[in-house]
Amino acid sequence: MITDSLKNVDQEIERLIQREIYRQQHTLVLIPSENYASLAVLEAQGSVLNNKYAEGYIGKRYYQGCKLIDEIEYIAIKRAKELFGAEYVNVQPHSGTGANIAVYQALLKPGEKILSLKLTQGGHLSHGKEGSLPFKYHTIVNYGVDRKTERFDLDEIRKLAKKEKPRLIIVGASSYPRRIDFKPWREIADEIGAYLMVDAAHIIGLIAGGVHPDPVPYADVVTATTQKTLRGPRGAFILCRKEFASAIDKAVFPGTQGGPFMHIIAAKAVCFKEASDPSFKDYQRQIVANCRSLADVLVNEGFRLVTGGTDNHLLIIDLSSQKLTGEQAAILLEEAGIIVNKNCIPFDPLPPSITSGIRLGTPALTTRGMKEEQMRLIGQWIGEVLKNPHKKQIREKIRTKVEGLCRDFPIYKGFSQE
Numbered sequence: 001m002i003t004d005s006l007k008n009v010d011q012e013i014e015r016l017i018q019r020e021i022y023r024q025q026h027t028l029v030l031i032p033s034e035n036y037a038s039l040a041v042l043e044a045q046g047s048v049l050n051n052k053y054a055e056g057y058i059g060k061r062y063y064q065g066c067k068l069i070d071e072i073e074y075i076a077i078k079r080a081k082e083l084f085g086a087e088y089v090n091v092q093p094h095s096g097t098g099a100n101i102a103v104y105q106a107l108l109k110p111g112e113k114i115l116s117l118k119l120t121q122g123g124h125l126s127h128g129k130e131g132s133l134p135f136k137y138h139t140i141v142n143y144g145v146d147r148k149t150e151r152f153d154l155d156e157i158r159k160l161a162k163k164e165k166p167r168l169i170i171v172g173a174s175s176y177p178r179r180i181d182f183k184p185w186r187e188i189a190d191e192i193g194a195y196l197m198v199d200a201a202h203i204i205g206l207i208a209g210g211v212h213p214d215p216v217p218y219a220d221v222v223t224a225t226t227q228k229t230l231r232g233p234r235g236a237f238i239l240c241r242k243e244f245a246s247a248i249d250k251a252v253f254p255g256t257q258g259g260p261f262m263h264i265i266a267a268k269a270v271c272f273k274e275a276s277d278p279s280f281k282d283y284q285r286q287i288v289a290n291c292r293s294l295a296d297v298l299v300n301e302g303f304r305l306v307t308g309g310t311d312n313h314l315l316i317i318d319l320s321s322q323k324l325t326g327e328q329a330a331i332l333l334e335e336a337g338i339i340v341n342k343n344c345i346p347f348d349p350l351p352p353s354i355t356s357g358i359r360l361g362t363p364a365l366t367t368r369g370m371k372e373e374q375m376r377l378i379g380q381w382i383g384e385v386l387k388n389p390h391k392k393q394i395r396e397k398i399r400t401k402v403e404g405l406c407r408d409f410p411i412y413k414g415f416s417q418e
């Protein structure tokens with residue numbers, strides 16, 4: 001049985017994977033945290049490295065048979081260090097949330113305070129939302145964005161930091177469409193003697209491509225995922241100053257994880273190699289150019305964007321004046337083959353399960369090779385669908401156009417196009 005193909009062993013799952021290939025190929029993915037990993041990344045991820053246990057770190061494993069595993073982890077670390085200019089790297093975290101929890105464990109004592117961005121104004125669950133692990137073990141204080149500009153107001157954040165005196169300040173967001181300069185955040189952290197952690201999960205590819213300010217010179221610790229703008233496997237890594245290396249390593253293993261996923265670490269190494277290629281900079285530049293172009297079309301179509309636009313890979317449409325909720329808009333767009341997610345706007349009167357906004361991003365479309373010309377089309381289609389919520393025939397018409405565009409920009413050449 002172990003040499004048989006998936007098709008022979010489990011047709012139910014194989015069929016669903018085939019259908020998912022079809023879905024990915026024939027829809028336009030505008031979820032800013034999604035992307036298409038290369039076949040090389042997928043190959044490493046699906047390799048026999050899956051079979052190996054390697055608890056511990058290079059040269060200090062709790063299992064035999066780890067010589068090649070050590071080489072793979074060494075290469076992944078070396079490439080990440082070079083790519084980001086970091087003093088120290090841990091490539092073992094299974095996920096972004098896991099990496100963040102490991103940082104809290106490494107830097108904080110139970111009860112110590114964290115200052116982070118409010119979830120409903122762009123933050124992330126793992127930055128201390130009620131019900132999360134950090135919420136249970138730490139005091140969480142949130143900053144938000146300015147009501148008028150919808151951007152960070154550093155004077156207000158400095159005042160809050162001085163009043164609350166957190167031990168850790170987290171900068172990082174899941175839905176903040178503007179560039180973040182990390183220097184003033186470092187200054188605020190220094191003024192109150194706090195650690196500065198940057199959660200760069202969303203923007204890490206932009207940072208690697210040189211199209212977003214670099215947090216590494218300013219942060220004590222940077223966490224990031226590999227599957228988003230970095231276009232690698234699902235997983236995470238931590239960059240830190242040398243002085244935190246041992247605490248971070250211990251917090252990842254055995255603090256919060258057991259055996260590392262060596263097939264994923266190999267795929268991370270491939271992803272870091274791909275991100276070091278000069279063409280990756282072009283890719284990142286195009287992500288940002290595409291997002292600006294999409295924003296311009298949407299504004300021309302009459303939509304209000306949170307902060308008025310974008311500097312990075314994502315934007316948020318405020319639908320309050322369209323009399324549509326984010327949930328309704330996301331469902332309507334999916335019917336037309338356009339995949340987005342509902343998202344709170346700052347000071348949203350609606351709960352996160354409904355929302356007044358949708359979040360759109362361009363990393364996946366840009367991987368398909370789409371440029372400004374396609375963004376203009378897609379922006380107009382989004383406008384047509386959202387301005388005609390009661391017209392099913394419009395969604396059907398757009399769906400046909402979407403499929404045509406998808407055929408012109410295949411994701412994986414040679415994969416089933418049916």
Ligand code: DSN
Binds near residue numbers: 033096201
């Ligand atoms: N769930 C991710 C996102 O979509 O932004 C963050 O982890």
